[in-house]
Amino acid sequence: MGFLHTWLPYILAGIAVGGQYALIAIGYTMVYGILRLINFAHGDIFMWSGLIMVYLITTLPLWVSIVLVILFAIILGTTIEKIAYRPLRTAPRMSIMISAIGVSYLLQNFALYITGGLTKTYPAIALLQRAVSIGPATTKMVTIITPFLTILLVFLLVMLIQHTKIGMAMRAVSRDFETSSLMGIDINRVITVTFVIGCGLAAIGSVLFFSNYTGINPMSGAMPGLKAFVAAVFGGIGSVPGAVLGAFVIGIAENIVKGTGWTTFSDAFTFVLLIIILMVKPTGLFGEKDIDKV
Amino acid sequence: MLAIRDLNVHYGGIHALRGIDIDVPDGKIISLIGANGAGKSTTLKAIMGLVSKSTGHVYWDNTDITGMKTKDIVNSGIILCPEGRKIFPDLTVDENLSVGAYLRKDKVAIAKDREIAYDLFPRLAERTWQLGATLSGGEQQMLAVARALMSKPRLLMLDEPSLGLAPLVIKDIFSVIQKIKEEGVNVLLIEQNAKAALDISDYAYVMESGVISMAGSGKALLSDPRVQKAYLGE
Numbered sequence: 392m393g394f395l396h397t398w399l400p401y402i403l404a405g406i407a408v409g410g411q412y413a414l415i416a417i418g419y420t421m422v423y424g425i426l427r428l429i430n431f432a433h434g435d436i437f438m439w440s441g442l443i444m445v446y447l448i449t450t451l452p453l454w455v456s457i458v459l460v461i462l463f464a465i466i467l468g469t470t471i472e473k474i475a476y477r478p479l480r481t482a483p484r485m486s487i488m489i490s491a492i493g494v495s496y497l498l499q500n501f502a503l504y505i506t507g508g509l510t511k512t513y514p515a516i517a518l519l520q521r522a523v524s525i526g527p528a529t530t531k532m533v534t535i536i537t538p539f540l541t542i543l544l545v546f547l548l549v550m551l552i553q554h555t556k557i558g559m560a561m562r563a564v565s566r567d568f569e570t571s572s573l574m575g576i577d578i579n580r581v582i583t584v585t586f587v588i589g590c591g592l593a594a595i596g597s598v599l600f601f602s603n604y605t606g607i608n609p610m611s612g613a614m615p616g617l618k619a620f621v622a623a624v625f626g627g628i629g630s631v632p633g634a635v636l637g638a639f640v641i642g643i644a645e646n647i648v649k650g651t652g653w654t655t656f657s658d659a660f661t662f663v664l665l666i667i668i669l670m671v672k673p674t675g676l677f678g679e680k681d682i683d684k685v
Numbered sequence: 686m687l688a689i690r691d692l693n694v695h696y697g698g699i700h701a702l703r704g705i706d707i708d709v710p711d712g713k714i715i716s717l718i719g720a721n722g723a724g725k726s727t728t729l730k731a732i733m734g735l736v737s738k739s740t741g742h743v744y745w746d747n748t749d750i751t752g753m754k755t756k757d758i759v760n761s762g763i764i765l766c767p768e769g770r771k772i773f774p775d776l777t778v779d780e781n782l783s784v785g786a787y788l789r790k791d792k793v794a795i796a797k798d799r800e801i802a803y804d805l806f807p808r809l810a811e812r813t814w815q816l817g818a819t820l821s822g823g824e825q826q827m828l829a830v831a832r833a834l835m836s837k838p839r840l841l842m843l844d845e846p847s848l849g850l851a852p853l854v855i856k857d858i859f860s861v862i863q864k865i866k867e868e869g870v871n872v873l874l875i876e877q878n879a880k881a882a883l884d885i886s887d888y889a890y891v892m893e894s895g896v897i898s899m900a901g902s903g904k905a906l907l908s909d910p911r912v913q914k915a916y917l918g919e
């Protein structure tokens with residue numbers, strides 16, 4: 392009982408944060424799976440989703456705002472792909488990587504310009520903030536909702552990938568661009584759908600994530616983005632189940648570290664974990680062995 | 686019928702195709718033979734709109750398909766079964782066939798064509814749920830041909846279907862190619878195995894460094910001393 396008393400709150404928080412990381416990590420892993428690109432701007436799309444929510448909620452009802460935030464993230468992500476990544480598709484991989492880093496800075500700096508660098512107050516969503524007790528622990532509703540919602544969304548996504556025509560096309564394209572297009576698959580459409588899914592999930596993740604914090608600023612996407620990226624690498628980048636598992640592991644581990652009183656080092660712990668993974672199993676838990684395309 | 690007129694392709698700094706003319710009339714097997722790097726694969730890729738064509742035209746049933754999107758070319762009834770089989774390794778046999786039928790919407794007809802494909806290659810029918818990667822080389826080639834047929838093409842282009850296969854399997858594949866032709870599908874075949882190709886071809890072109898150096902019926906080329914010396918190893 393004493394054990395539960397001490398640790399349950401941290402484990403619950405860890406599962407919740409893990410779910411939020413998972414929703415971001417899917418965007419990294421899916422884009423990598425298809426384009427072999429680490430979309431450095433992904434964390435900033437996540438941050439912008441949060442920022443837009445702050446502005447929308449002042450005039451619009453909650454549900455409308457959430458829907459618009461998701462739409463905004465989708466439009467932002469697909470536009471970035473069209474403008475910054477598509478023209479470089481046949482260029483060396485390093486060029487598109489640099490382009491992604493550039494977009495990331497552009498999004499951060501634009502947010503800096505809009506907010507004036509001030510931390511904005513993220514709206515308190517009553518439903519998510521409600522206090523709930525589980526056994527000895529008291530926590531917010533968002534902590535309970537996040538893992539279930541994440542699992543549900545991941546389940547739907549896996550169904551889409553495994554059992555629909557567009558999912559089949561995504562699996563085909565992720566292996567072989569040229570043959571896929573020879574079979575009549577529209578590569579650009581598949582890539583757009585990938586960004587739609589990744590950004591939509593990141594936007595949902597932003598609502599859950601920022602509900603845990605009061606403030607949001609232009610750098611708010613950097614750390615969760617990086618953590619989600621680590622989660623994707625941990626699980627084997629390119630693999631959706633891997634990214635989700637990695638995200639939960641990292642979320643829980645970092646909260647347990649916090650529970651031991653080493654809060655200052657919880658971020659560092661995540662990256663130490665990354666280093667260890669890269670040394671022991673560079674392809675991650677579910678990573679493909681050789682994914683270089685001919 | 687497919688007609689290629691004065692097709693030129695530049696790959697980077699290389700003039701890969703230098704003004705070639707090829708006809709693929711209806712109901713015939715036409716083959717394109719030649720050494721590695723002669724431009725055979727480039728020709729097929731150019732037809733599919735995968736390489737930027739510098740100059741020239743590709744006419745398909747009197748429509749100029751030059752510069753059209755690959756997807757629209759597939760939709761118009763041309764399919765390329767690529768060199769090296771290129772089946773999707775982590776898709777099942779059944780899914781590989783579905784990708785072949787990607788642009789088709791007629792579910793009933795697709796199901797029927799799937800059965801026809803499995804009749805044509807009974808070995809695939811035993812392996813519908815197996816992943817592509819787990820098939821043998823010969824089975825992968827069968828799957829590649831079956832997948833191409835799932836698009837219900839009127840012109841099937843095959844790039845080196847015999848590559849790396851055992852003689853018995855090659856015989857199988859070539860007899861299927863003939864069956865496909867008898868079903869009324871035009872076939873454009875690329876082969877390094879010149880003997881096997883010329884045996885079943887109604888007409889053939891010999892390609893050398895991006896130009897057509899010789900052309901004639903399969904039989905005529907088989908007995909041509911220059912072809913025998915250069916491509917048949919006699």
